[in-house]
Amino acid sequence: MGDGQTWAEILSIGTELLMGEIVDTNAAWLASRLPPLGITLRWVTQVGDDLGDLTYALRQALGRSQVIITTGGLGPTADDLTREAVAQVLGETLTVDDALLAHLQAYFQRRGVPMAQANIKQAMRIPSALPLPNPRGTAPGWWVEQDGHIIVCMPGVPHEMEHMWNNEVAPRLQQKVRGTVILTRTIKTFGMPEGSVGELVQEFFGKENPYLGIYAKPDGIHLRLIARAPSRAEALSLLQPVEDAIRQRLAPIIWGVDDETPEKQVGALLKENRWSLAVMESCTGGLLASTITDVAGSSTYFRGGAVTYTAEAKIAHGVDGRLIETYGVVSPQVAEDMARAVREGFQADFGIGITGVAGPDPLEGKPPGTVFIGIAWEGGTRSVAGRYPPDRNLVKRRAVMHALLELHRTLAQRVRG
């Protein structure tokens, strides 16, 4: 691939996509990984399990894109036609690859299940296709180079595809593609309104390169820098000084960058300082604990949680019943006491308590979306109120993000002393 723009196209293959049975998350996942490689995604096409439509889409893609990435259609059934379509479009013949077949048979042997005749199909390839190993499934991928085009075929199962992309495809593309490198850096803040954040970095807006955008997200205000240059080094030299200046101005409210999440950042701070955490949740119903434990290694700092959906359960877990009587179960006082009680109950350094109204019905006359978050530590508690859109699942997700970011703030303050 020469200099300048490298156009890419994604073909998401499968009739289940066109029937609306599954959402094409693969395309978005891949799309976000192309710009850093200097590849510009121009088209995404969803096409069904139809040989005619598949070959049509592939021919069109060859006519307008240098890099063509397909997902899906590599299974063992008669519907899986990606291999056949690529062979037909390139005028090559499919034959069984003995090495692939042996590998496939070994895969089934390891699992102690007999290999069906149908699976032999997955061991087939065309001469110009380099097989890409798929340790997470039975469908090997293909890497095909022809006339300045690269065709990559990957399975549709997300965790198989992602593993293959990271280990086989991305490194090869890095070698091949010499396009305009696009570097992005997202700086994530919390605790200041969008307008005020914008004012603090006003002077960096309206520039072409690096371009600065500002976005309001459930986990705070994000600033995204985009730099374009012929090489990674040049792009970085454009991006770095602006990033440093922004970091300096927003230091106290920055909690993370890029794909860092509140749960990862909270986990890192807890781990570094050998602190432990326990949570008691009502309206979030376990989503807070589940989000915390999505992070690998969370068992080193997460002691556990209680989902106390009833007042009795809260009292049984150490919450002062008089506070519930006096202030109601949806109150800052009860949120703080839940944090205190669970912290003591699990003998943790920090505790979080969440109480609120997930909806659809109001509670104690408070509308859905009303949430109180309590945080407890050695010798202190505090609470914040949240008001979110009155959608049950939105309330749960927003409240969890909010609680984690408030905890991060408390932890960061402790670290700074």
Added chain:
Amino acid sequence: MGDGQTWAEILSIGTELLMGEIVDTNAAWLASRLPPLGITLRWVTQVGDDLGDLTYALRQALGRSQVIITTGGLGPTADDLTREAVAQVLGETLTVDDALLAHLQAYFQRRGVPMAQANIKQAMRIPSALPLPNPRGTAPGWWVEQDGHIIVCMPGVPHEMEHMWNNEVAPRLQQKVRGTVILTRTIKTFGMPEGSVGELVQEFFGKENPYLGIYAKPDGIHLRLIARAPSRAEALSLLQPVEDAIRQRLAPIIWGVDDETPEKQVGALLKENRWSLAVMESCTGGLLASTITDVAGSSTYFRGGAVTYTAEAKIAHGVDGRLIETYGVVSPQVAEDMARAVREGFQADFGIGITGVAGPDPLEGKPPGTVFIGIAWEGGTRSVAGRYPPDRNLVKRRAVMHALLELHRTLAQRVRG
């Protein structure tokens, strides 16, 4: 639109899609709503905010599809080019529609915010475009009919698009399209391997109409029936008898149909029988409780849960420490005792206990993906083992589905007595 096949195509418009910043959920949402209207979706294309690419995609769509549905690109900014592209492709001129403009100004007035100059663009239309009201936003949609083609333009914001589809677009398409109506029915089973399920309904495979497909999913084996006919009534008369026959053969293992979920079905059974539930989870870290409480009204049967990430926490919640010593924390004995302990602790009718290895590291020499699920009721407990792919989040999701389906089985048996 005459008889026979009516082909549709979706254009999802927006560079943020191609940058991987958002997932195109609109396409899947729309896709699932076309078959009942007798419309077959053949292509979905994601295209950026580029006038050239947009007109290219529209011309191509006009060449191969009778119904073209676009989402996105109707905003007030310079990037929003859907109106311009349609005008160009149809060779018509955009002019301000006074009624639309008045409506737009009223919209801003109601919200007490000044209307920006840029928004005037949203009041423009071409002569052949019928404006579609958008009570949820500022961007009206377009309904365009020309030379046997229908072009529908809708906003990209999901809750605006969905409202416009339900109230403006779907009814009009119902009028216009006389295509083949496609009815589908998905029957969801659990507790029998795919091969055995297949054998029981063998005779219904290999027919064209209704077509029967079988699929292995995280929540069990799904059977999908697809019937095609000129009218909804005729399609139903094809589908119903086969569905009834399948239901009869698989009755004991069917847990739901279509978009029913294990958490909804478990909730329904608990509610009907006035039973209550409590859960103690280790490796799923709160996801089980969170999934249960995703269901509106779950507070009527869900007493609460404990996330006991450590052995100490399990013991503190009533689990017998000797069982942990003897069998290890990841064992059927501990899973059953967790179920028993949490059932008693929350005074619930049923209890679930989950213990296992989410990974990435092994535990007690057991590999990631090893999970034991315990279920407890008045006077009894049982447990099942699960082995899932060793991916942390996959293990959590699979174990939760498995636990809910095992509980559903237990509840269904109790109901049958």
